[in-house]
Amino acid sequence: MKLKKKAPVLPLLGLFLFFNPAPAHADAGVPMIVLTFPAMLTALIPIILIEAAVFSKLLKINYKSALLPSFSANAVSTLAGFPLSWLLLFGIELLTTGGGTALGISTFLGKIAAVTLQAAWLIPYESELGWMVPMAAAVGLVPAYFISLWIELRIVEKFFKDRNKNELKQAVQKANLITYGFLAALCLTVFAYQSAVRRRWITLTPEDKTIVEATKRIESNPNDYLAYYKRGLAYAKLEGSAKAIPDFDKAIAINPKDALVYIARGNAYRHGFYRYKPLEGRDLSKGMPDNLEKDMNQAVSDYDQALKIDPRSSSAYAHRGNAYWKWKKLDQAAADLNKALEFDPKNADACFDLGDMAAEKKDFDQAVSRYSRILAFDPANFKARAKRGAAYDKKGDFDQAIDDFNKALELKPKDGDLYLLRAGAYYGKKEYKKSWGDVRKAQSLGSDPALIRLEMDYGFKGYEFFEKLKRDSS
Numbered sequence: 001m002k003l004k005k006k007a008p009v010l011p012l013l014g015l016f017l018f019f020n021p022a023p024a025h026a027d028a029g030v031p032m033i034v035l036t037f038p039a040m041l042t043a044l045i046p047i048i049l050i051e052a053a054v055f056s057k058l059l060k061i062n063y064k065s066a067l068l069p070s071f072s073a074n075a076v077s078t079l080a081g082f083p084l085s086w087l088l089l090f091g092i093e094l095l096t097t098g099g100g101t102a103l104g105i106s107t108f109l110g111k112i113a114a115v116t117l118q119a120a121w122l123i124p125y126e127s128e129l130g131w132m133v134p135m136a137a138a139v140g141l142v143p144a145y146f147i148s149l150w151i152e153l154r155i156v157e158k159f160f161k162d163r164n165k166n167e168l169k170q171a172v173q174k175a176n177l178i179t180y181g182f183l184a185a186l187c188l189t190v191f192a193y194q195s196a197v198r199r200r201w202i203t204l205t206p207e208d209k210t211i212v213e214a215t216k217r218i219e220s221n222p223n224d225y226l227a228y229y230k231r232g233l234a235y236a237k238l239e240g241s242a243k244a245i246p247d248f249d250k251a252i253a254i255n256p257k258d259a260l261v262y263i264a265r266g267n268a269y270r271h272g273f274y275r276y277k278p279l280e281g282r283d284l285s286k287g288m289p290d291n292l293e294k295d296m297n298q299a300v301s302d303y304d305q306a307l308k309i310d311p312r313s314s315s316a317y318a319h320r321g322n323a324y325w326k327w328k329k330l331d332q333a334a335a336d337l338n339k340a341l342e343f344d345p346k347n348a349d350a351c352f353d354l355g356d357m358a359a360e361k362k363d364f365d366q367a368v369s370r371y372s373r374i375l376a377f378d379p380a381n382f383k384a385r386a387k388r389g390a391a392y393d394k395k396g397d398f399d400q401a402i403d404d405f406n407k408a409l410e411l412k413p414k415d416g417d418l419y420l421l422r423a424g425a426y427y428g429k430k431e432y433k434k435s436w437g438d439v440r441k442a443q444s445l446g447s448d449p450a451l452i453r454l455e456m457d458y459g460f461k462g463y464e465f466f467e468k469l470k471r472d473s474s
Contacts, residue, residue, distance in 0.1 A: 073152035130194035266302030314344035416447025
């Protein structure tokens with residue numbers, strides 16, 4: 001099936017990643033050309049206009065006559081010169097560090113090396129990319145400037161063959177000093193902004209504000225365990241378990257009798273499971289990697305301790321049940337999750353896990369029952385509505401599924417994946433045109449039918465489903 005053509009997004013994507021580099025990280029590193037080249041394409045038009053103005057003034061020609069030389073020179077220097085400058089930096093990186101070698105950034109010199117010698121292909125120090133990307137981009141401007149001068153001068157000379165070469169050289173130099181000065185200032189501005197965010201001089205989220213306020217409380221009273229607890233919760237949401245756990249450790253050391261802190265630390269250890277991709281599809285009932293098993297044991301131990309302090313903690317039972325379920329200890333998981341509901345019938349986490357466990361076992365009647373329980377006390381719960389619709393679809397109750405998907409879409413009308421779910425239900429009813437309409441709507445919202453991780457119970461999935469649907473709806 002041909003996907004609908006969309007407007008080019010490469011320049012805008014590059015500009016977004018340049019200002020917000022976190023999504024660009026990969027285990028193999030960050031090739032800066034992927035970020036800076038689209039950003040340079042975005043900046044090309046204003047650079048052409050600025051340099052044309054400089055040529056017009058220094059060469060004493062009208063502005064329109066300066067536009068074509070400026071356009072030609074900058075188009076070539078961007079499309080050819082910028083990749084050349086990156087290759088030069090990449091060669092330096094290979095010669096000096098061998099490529100891919102993490103030199104470390106614990107020292108000032110290490111930080112300098114990480115954005116100079118390794119400016120072409122950044123080592124993925126995840127939490128440091130915010131400041132590393134703009135600084136590496138600034139370093140990349142140095143060879144790019146000299147290559148641009150060489151390329152642009154030769155192109156401009158072809159347009160003004162009767163002009164003095166020194167005069168042309170001065171015009172090209174001044175034009176590039178202005179535009180590259182602007183680009184360097186942009187890099188430094190992004191660096192300053194990212195540094196301010198990192199140090200939380202600028203607070204962007206409620207969690208940032210919590211961290212700042214809790215840190216101030218800790219500085220004034222190092223025994224304020226609640227401040228450590230609240231800061232740990234904020235760290236867990238923003239930066240992950242590694243930074244949150246030490247705060248929870250400190251809170252427990254100060255006050256070992258608060259069940260909520262044990263639950264929070266247990267959650268931090270348990271969440272390591274979700275980030276461990278090699279576990280996908282693995283039968284954990286036969287064991288798991290040692291480091292992960294240690295974390296899971298620590299999580300369960302923390303939930304145990306929380307239940308010693310508060311034996312009626314529905315939250316502790318629910319989280320421990322989730323840990324057991326992910327660990328494939330299904331009987332213990334079900335016992336804990338049902339216990340959680342005994343103490344709090346409105347514990348949505350426990351209901352979701354019991355529903356998901358039932359769906360995993362293809363007991364869709366039970367799954368519908370569990371999700372319905374959530375909707376009974378929270379009718380606007382999007383997740384429960386979508387999951388119940390999917391369970392109805394698996395049962396073959398397509399009308400009920402479509403009704404749930406319709407109500408879910410009232411809550412999130414731009415959720416493309418939900419349109420794909422409804423497309424499956426319409427297909428089950430043999431309403432192929434409606435199904436195809438939902439597929440096209442999902443595409444327009446950015447959901448790719450080829451990538452959707454759904455397994456339709458029609459004997460085929462992925463592209464096969466949508467190719468067949470296209471034939472049936474025509």
